[in-house]
Amino acid sequence: MPFVTSKTQKSGYDVIVVGSGAAGGQSAYALCMDGAKVLMLEAGRKYSPETETPMFQTPDLAPLGAVSTPEKPFGFYDATVDGGWDVPGEPYVRASEEDAGRFEWWRARMLGGRTNHWGRISLRNGPYDFKPHSRDGLGIDWPIGYEDIAPYYDKVELLIGVYGSNEGLENTPNSPPGCLLPAPKPLVSDLLIAQRAKRLGVPVIPGHRAVLTQPLDFRGSPERLHPGNATAQRIIAEDMRNRAACIWATPCGRGCSIRANYQSTTVHLPPAQASGNLDIRTDAMVYEVTVGRDGRANGVSYVDRISGRQQHAAARVVILAASACESVRILLNSKNAQFPDGLANSSGKLGRYLMDTVGSSVGGQIPLLESLPPLNEDAASGDQMYVPWWLYQDQHAGRLGFARGYHIEFGGGKRMPGYGTAAGLEWLTGGSYGAKFKQDVRRYYGSFVYFDGRGEMIPNDQSFCEIDPKVKDKWGIPVLRFHWGWSEHELRQAAHMQRTFGDIIEAMGGRTHGAVQTDGAKAIAPGGSIIHEVGGAIMGSDPKTSVTNQWCQTWDVDNLFVTDGAVFASNADKNPTLTIMALAWRAADHILERMRRKEL
């Protein structure tokens, strides 16, 4: 009985996992496959990608041509349920409304969380990324190095399926043989970008995304994933057989009913449920970790969102995987006489060092791509190729004026026509209408490219969250208040992105849409808008300056773990999801080992 209610929930579990996204899904998967009895609590509703995903729906079948609205911020067909930067009844407070000090908090209230709609970009952090302070004196070192996490990157790639290639570039790790699936064929625009960027010394290589470009290796991978565990091997082999390869159509952001890309609901939860060891309780809004007189966690309290009742669940171990800020919120709201500043906060670092990714974009129009013959360019639904950070040496020598790098995501091609296809063309057409307008639209369709920079933010003292003393959500749970600030490193990096994108578009013979923004403060996207928020309960090697140890285990409470992005001590340009999963798996192995030794 995998989905439980207040009546069927058992009186005790080995482990409670709060959250069902990348961290919660991976934590539960790894624990259940090794026999632990797990209760997963998810604040949002049950969600079934097999029946709810709009796989081939066209915009004319949706309200308003499927465009974004406040109720569906990424468009009508985006997979997100009950989510966005504003969630009704679940406010948060911004300490500043100024652009420079603004932080926006994205949430998704659904089984699988934001993994249902995410971009599927799956990059490994490199060796530098775990030791930033040692390398340039800024930021904070992790208590682990690349070699500690590499075996878990291998396993996550094998399990979820990631396409890409091994290029041997600096701080851009290769994967061992058999880990990566073949990269998809590039589009015309990808190849043109690659050709022209190369002339500027900017490398363009295959992207890494969690999309099955071919079926998973259900014969070889199970033994690599679960050595010596025949039951787990059988379950995952069976599950891998039931995941279809990509059919090269319909955007991944809608989710995938045939399970050809990674989302927790299609990859982590089915085999975990098949193990018989996972109970899932949806609509369960956890607000507190409960602690016994011995100072150890004994469970969590939550609000049943349907009945509004407060309920409790008990377990030997509690894992918070509710997303970085939500996990911090639960810990801060778990304060009691013994832990007056919040649970696991003896360092005073809980909520501190909140980070997002630096984002900045430029689009352009490329005459060479005009009026091409009909092409099906749905491909892998994006990021067939990308640019890894390429200026490590110049940067290290102090020649750039900012300390950390960025990678470039880009795109183009003849995408499904919709509202944006012919919008705002006056800068090219001189305002044509009528027959000339229709000719212009045909000419320009597919000739646009965009570049998105995704860069590292260095943790700072201005960017943190705390509990607001007044505001509560609709269940009476105190909410977060966010403080935010960038340093010169991020602002200069954003300006560098703009110049680079302008240079590439020029090298393609194209025109940028609007001016290249050289003022970093204007070029940078607001905090939280890239939805890579991490930090807030960082891991470290010293209990005085960090919240957890290298095993995601809180220093103060032995059987309490945080396995989501909150533990990140730095936020490399690489998108955080793959690292979240690798850390969660590593923590789960540690928990299992200590449970076997009866230490937990």
Added chain:
Amino acid sequence: MDRRTTIKWVLAAAAAWPLRDRRAAGADSAPTARGYGTDPNLVVNYRPGELWPLTLAAAQRRLAGILADIIVPADDHSPSASAVGVVEFIDEWVSAPYPTHQRDRNVVLDGFAWLDAEAARRFGKGFSDLDASAQHGICDDICDESRATTERGTAAHFFALYRDLTAGGFYSTPAGRKDLNFIGNVPLARFEGPPPALLKALGLG
């Protein structure tokens, strides 16, 4: 497409617009309906008017269709905008309860009123009753925001939005996709990439 890119044009389209008095009669009350919520069913088909009432009056719908077909007329490749439901699309848009759409509603209704006033000033009748060359004469003055005179700036802003709405509705339909020779959104066993001959012709092969 990157998920954030999809919202960029919406933000761009949400430019401020001064509220004005000269509202066309018949539809001057703002929509009060609710939206589709944060958890709509994504796998059923929706028709304009199903989720919230359409609010344009008959004369406004007539003008909406005439102007849409001036912007996207029928040609050898595809039908006109009104023939594929663009009036209903625009009515749904300006009747929607969201802030961006309500701002657009004001722009569109004020723009309709301006067209009628301009037609009356120049030709002594409503825009819808003008012949095609007179209608084009007015549109020529406002079709490019960068070239429009100061006093016509607001009307040019309206025309730019209305062209986006018309094209947005039109190219979202099967006829619009066919017009652009879109051949995606079909399952493929393999993705072979662009044809080598094309890449060679572009100097990429």
